[in-house]
Amino acid sequence: MAQIDTPGAAFREGFVEVDGFRIRYMEAGDGPPLVMLHGAGGFSLTRGHDLLSRQFRVIAFEMPGFGQSAENTRTRDVPELARTLAAAAANLGLDRYDLLGISFGGTTALWLALQQPECVRGLVLAAPAAIGWAGRPGAGSPEEMARRLYAHPERMPLPPAIDPAVQAKQQAFVARVRGPERDADLEAQMRALPVATLVLFGTLDRVIPPEMGRHYKELIPNGHLVFVYDAGHAIAVERPEAFADVVGDFLERHEAFVIRRTETLIHP
Amino acid sequence: MKVSYFETGRYVAPPDLPRQWPVPSGAYDPETGAEACRHMIERVRLVEELGFDWVSVSEHHYSPRILTPSPVVSAAFLAAQSTKIKIALLGPLVPVGNPIRIAEELAMLDAMAPGRFVFGLLRGTTNEYLSYDLNPKEARERTDEGMELILTAWREPQPFGWQGRYFQYRTVSIWPHPQRPLPPTYALGTSAEAGEFAARHKIGLGVSYGTFEVMGKSTAYYRERCVHYGWQPGPDQIVYRANMILAETDDKADEMLANRDKQAPFPVAPGLRDALLRADTTRNIAGERRPANVGGVLPISFCGGPDRVVEQLRRCRDEIGAGVVDLSLADPGTGDVGAMMHALELFGTKVLPRIRDI
Numbered sequence: 001m002a003q004i005d006t007p008g009a010a011f012r013e014g015f016v017e018v019d020g021f022r023i024r025y026m027e028a029g030d031g032p033p034l035v036m037l038h039g040a041g042g043f044s045l046t047r048g049h050d051l052l053s054r055q056f057r058v059i060a061f062e063m064p065g066f067g068q069s070a071e072n073t074r075t076r077d078v079p080e081l082a083r084t085l086a087a088a089a090a091n092l093g094l095d096r097y098d099l100l101g102i103s104f105g106g107t108t109a110l111w112l113a114l115q116q117p118e119c120v121r122g123l124v125l126a127a128p129a130a131i132g133w134a135g136r137p138g139a140g141s142p143e144e145m146a147r148r149l150y151a152h153p154e155r156m157p158l159p160p161a162i163d164p165a166v167q168a169k170q171q172a173f174v175a176r177v178r179g180p181e182r183d184a185d186l187e188a189q190m191r192a193l194p195v196a197t198l199v200l201f202g203t204l205d206r207v208i209p210p211e212m213g214r215h216y217k218e219l220i221p222n223g224h225l226v227f228v229y230d231a232g233h234a235i236a237v238e239r240p241e242a243f244a245d246v247v248g249d250f251l252e253r254h255e256a257f258v259i260r261r262t263e264t265l266i267h268p
Numbered sequence: 269m270k271v272s273y274f275e276t277g278r279y280v281a282p283p284d285l286p287r288q289w290p291v292p293s294g295a296y297d298p299e300t301g302a303e304a305c306r307h308m309i310e311r312v313r314l315v316e317e318l319g320f321d322w323v324s325v326s327e328h329h330y331s332p333r334i335l336t337p338s339p340v341v342s343a344a345f346l347a348a349q350s351t352k353i354k355i356a357l358l359g360p361l362v363p364v365g366n367p368i369r370i371a372e373e374l375a376m377l378d379a380m381a382p383g384r385f386v387f388g389l390l391r392g393t394t395n396e397y398l399s400y401d402l403n404p405k406e407a408r409e410r411t412d413e414g415m416e417l418i419l420t421a422w423r424e425p426q427p428f429g430w431q432g433r434y435f436q437y438r439t440v441s442i443w444p445h446p447q448r449p450l451p452p453t454y455a456l457g458t459s460a461e462a463g464e465f466a467a468r469h470k471i472g473l474g475v476s477y478g479t480f481e482v483m484g485k486s487t488a489y490y491r492e493r494c495v496h497y498g499w500q501p502g503p504d505q506i507v508y509r510a511n512m513i514l515a516e517t518d519d520k521a522d523e524m525l526a527n528r529d530k531q532a533p534f535p536v537a538p539g540l541r542d543a544l545l546r547a548d549t550t551r552n553i554a555g556e557r558r559p560a561n562v563g564g565v566l567p568i569s570f571c572g573g574p575d576r577v578v579e580q581l582r583r584c585r586d587e588i589g590a591g592v593v594d595l596s597l598a599d600p601g602t603g604d605v606g607a608m609m610h611a612l613e614l615f616g617t618k619v620l621p622r623i624r625d626i
Contacts, residue, residue, distance in 0.1 A: 034580075202418060212458070217426040226429035227420060229413055244429045258429070258438035 008045025010053065011060070019086045020074070021064040025088075030130040031055030032121070033097040035089050040129070040174040041145065042162060043067050048236025051244030052100075056251070059092065061085055063108070067166065077177050082111035086119060090163065098251045100124040103207070103233065104174055107133075110186070113195045122251045123197040125216065126243070127205055127233050132180050132212040151204035151232035159237075164217040170264030190219040196254040197223045200246065202231030202238070222255060269585055269626040272322035272356055272594040273315045274509060275451070277335030277342065278605050279304040281533075289395065289534045290330035304335055307605055308342075309349045314609065318616025322386060324356040324509070326595050329399035331534040333601030340373045347381045356476060358509065358594065359388030359456055363401035363410035367435060368412070371421035372442045378451055379444035387475050388507075389415045390456035393551075394560040395536055396550040404548040404560075410434045412461055419453075419469055422446050454507060458486040460555040467493030472505035474594075477566045480587040482553055483508060485582040485587045489554035501548065503591025508584060510569035512595045514611050514619065517573045525571050532565045533601035570595075574618035581619075585626045 007105065011026035026045060034056035039042065043062040054056050063081060065072025075081045089097060099120045101109025106128025111119040142161050146153040179186070197220045201210035210227060217225040226246055231239040249258045276348075280303070285295055295532035312323050325342040328334035336342040336590040347355050357377075360370045370389075377385050391411040397404050402426050420428070427441035455466035456474035463486060466473040473490045475483045487506050495503050513528075536544065541562045548560035570580045584590055597615065598608040 203420070211429070213424040214424060217428070224429065224438075226425060229416060229430065229432040229435075239431075242433075245428070246431045260438070262306050 006053075007050055010050065011045055011058075016088050016091050019064075019113050021072075021084060021085045021088075022069070023064055023088050024062040024069065024086075025092075026060045026068065026253070027053070027058065027064075029057050031056045032251075033057045033059060033087075033094050035094065035097050035099050037063065037085065037109050038103040038150075039105050039127075040178075041103075041149075041159075042166070044160070044171050045139070046234075046236040047240035047241045048247075051240055052247060053241075055244075055248045056098065059094070061088060063105070066170050071169050072173050075085070075173075075177060078107050078179055079111045079115065081116055081177060082108050085153065086109065086112050086116050089119070095119065096121055098122045098124070100126065101248065102126045102236065104129045106130060106178070110190070114186075114189045114193055117194045120195045121207030121251050122254055123193075123195045124200065124250065125197065126200045126235050126247075127202060127208055128199060128212075128216070129178070129184070129208060130140050130186060131215045132181055133178070133208050148206055149232055149234040150238050151202060151206075151230055151237070157236060172253075183187060187215075187219055191221070193220050193223075195222070196250075198247070198250040199225045199267065200228055200235055200243070201225070202228050202233060202235045204230060205233045207233040224250065224255070224257075247258070269581060269590075269623045270321040270504065270592040271620055271623070272324045272507070272592060273311070273320050273616075274324045274326070274358075274563050274594050274596040275307075275311060275336075275342070275346065276333070276596070276600040277304050277308055277514045278600070278608075279332035279335045280605060281332050281428045281601065285332070286439065287534055289536045290398075291332060291534055292495075296332070297544045300336065302455035305345075310344065310354065311344045311400065311609070311612070312350045314612060315616070316350050316418045318612065319620055320353060320616065322354045322356040322592070322594070323350075324358045324386075324569075326358055327392070327396070329396060331601070333534045335450065340377065343377055343385065344380070347377070347384050349625050352384075352558075354386050355384055356386035356455070357388060358507070361388050361392035361396055362399060362414035363390050363391055365414070367414040367417040368421060368437060368440055368442065369623070371418040374418075375422065375442055375444045377447040383449055383451070386452045386454070387450075388416060388454040388456045390460075390474075391459075393588070394544045395563065396540075396558045397548075398544075404544065405550075406434065407548070408459075408461060408550045412465060415455060415465060419462045419471075423452060437517055438589070454505075456507075458553045459487060459550075460552055463554060464493050465492035465601035466490055467497050470494075470499055472501060472507065474507035474509065475588065476594075477511070477569070478553070478566070479569070480584055483557055483580060484589070485554045485556070491589065503585075503589070506588065506590045507592040507594055508588050508590035509594040510568055510584075510596075511599065512597055512615075513568055513572075513613075514570070514577055515573060516613055516614065517575050521576075525568060528568070529599070529602055530565065535564070535601070566599075574614070574622070577619055581623050582626050611616075 011028040106125040107130040111130040199216040201213040213225045388402040452474035461519045597611040
């Protein structure tokens with residue numbers, strides 16, 4: 001039995017058939033549906049997922065070509081991957097949901113929101129890779145991954161080792177579909193994105209410079225940029241409380257999340 | 269070598285003034301206070317004329333020892349009363365303040381008199397936390413985060429939010445925005461954290477009051493971390509703040525040192541001092557633990573006639589690597605202002621011309 005503090009212990013596994021793919025997902029929680037998309041390093045559940053599942057019905061997809069799924073040689077690019085995932089959400093009966101993408105999953109989520117804005121209530125891009133991602137897709141030993149993903153690897157448990165064959169498969173897939181470092185077509189479309197969008201960057205992100213955040217803020221009409229202090233690329237792992245707090249608040253209140261609700265009264 | 273004069277707003281305290289910190293506000297005499305401020309103008313003009321590079325101001329609270337609780341107000345006042353000397357804010361106490369406010373006020377100064385200011389950001393001594401009710405255990409982390417936030421507010425061209433540990437803002441977009449490149453900016457402190465922060469952000473480091481050997485450890489750590497981040501600081505990027513006793517001769521200076529008051533002018537009560545020392549446990553020099561400072565007597569780093577002081581400054585440059593010294597020529601809160609003016613003139617005429625090539 002999973003320990004109570006194992007991230008994702010409360011999540012249940014499910015599968016959905018779409019576009020000829022059998023897509024795995026993990027689900028937990030009640031409340032408004034929140035679809036989550038993982039990064040190039042592969043599917044994982046974090047303390048951030050756990051905390052968000054207290055407020056949302058979290059549905060975290062494993063994108064086709066990741067984990068134990070078959071090698072994905074069919075999906076041509078990220079826009080197509082986004083269409084597949086939108087169809088997967090529709091097959092689960094979700095017609096309107098919040099959407100959160102992490103890193104490469106952020107690029108995918110952004111494309112999904114551009115393609116089907118009517119389905120996306122609010123969008124969160126955590127350390128998104130859609131602009132200025134010059135590095136190679138996530139792969140390496142647990143020690144290498146920890147140094148790359150975390151601001152303070154010395155404070156964090158090592159990420160789980162990934163089967164080298166799975167890693168190679170995922171890496172090849174991402175390298176094939178990821179798109180250019182700056183995608184003029186994508187950026188032009190972002191200027192008309194009608195979905196309230198929150199972009200998060202850790203101040204010590206070593207994979208994608210946090211300075212990339214300003215481009216999203218500039219391009220997306222109802223876009224909001226928040227820096228998560230002292231977090232690296234894996235914000236939801238390294239600062240889960242800070243991550244879940246701002247995500248939950250934004251998805252609940254959209255642009256009104258800038259209005260402070262917590263009180264400072266000490267004694268009545 | 270560049271030289272800064274540390275301006276403390278000298279309030280000449282009558283002998284019957286209560287001597288314990290916090291000093292009762294009711295004992296403040298407006299006439300004496302106004303005179304202290306007038307003398308600030310005289311001194312800034314004097315040191316500017318003597319060729320000092322900077323005049324520095326600091327933030328201290330609740331006593332006449334240093335009469336400048338707001339370095340921003342002091343800096344604006346001094347800048348308006350002088351023409352070319354740089355005003356160094358060394359500096360706002362970050363953990364007790366609102367970092368956005370600090371970022372805005374410093375940027376405002378920079379807009380009002382571009383090129384006239386130098387900015388230092390610091391944690392401050394432990395007793396200062398009592399002033400604004402800060403838990404000493406949180407001071408280190410609030411400083412690190414606050415400094416990061418200030419630099420981000422200065423750098424970011426788009427509105428942003430901040431999801432911190434100690435600070436949370438959902439909308440930050442300061443006006444004015446400081447000039448590019450940033451005015452000379454320093455992290456002030458001897459700790460490994462200050463050195464690391466300064467190195468990572470490619471800003472200067474300011475250390476204070478310790479011996480050359482000990483401060484040299486701190487600046488060596490900073491330089492080591494700069495190499496790690498792929499750059500090397502120039503001489504102007506290391507500042508050393510210290511006390512100096514300067515007289516016409518070595519003997520006279522030694523006599524002044526021997527007669528120096530051995531007690532801090534306005535100390536905190538012993539019980540409170542001990543409690544503060546117990547509460548503040550994260551002080552270090554380049555990672556080596558050291559006790560907190562709660563307003564005790566600060567050492568004299570330079571003492572002598574002009575020749576000896578020049579030699580000491582040369583050693584300071586060699587051992588600490590400091591290209592800027594920030595000097596107090598009489599203990600704040602003590603002594604007579606006339607004697608200090610004389611020491612400033614002596615420094616400006618007999619020492620300053622001889623240390624430019626150090």
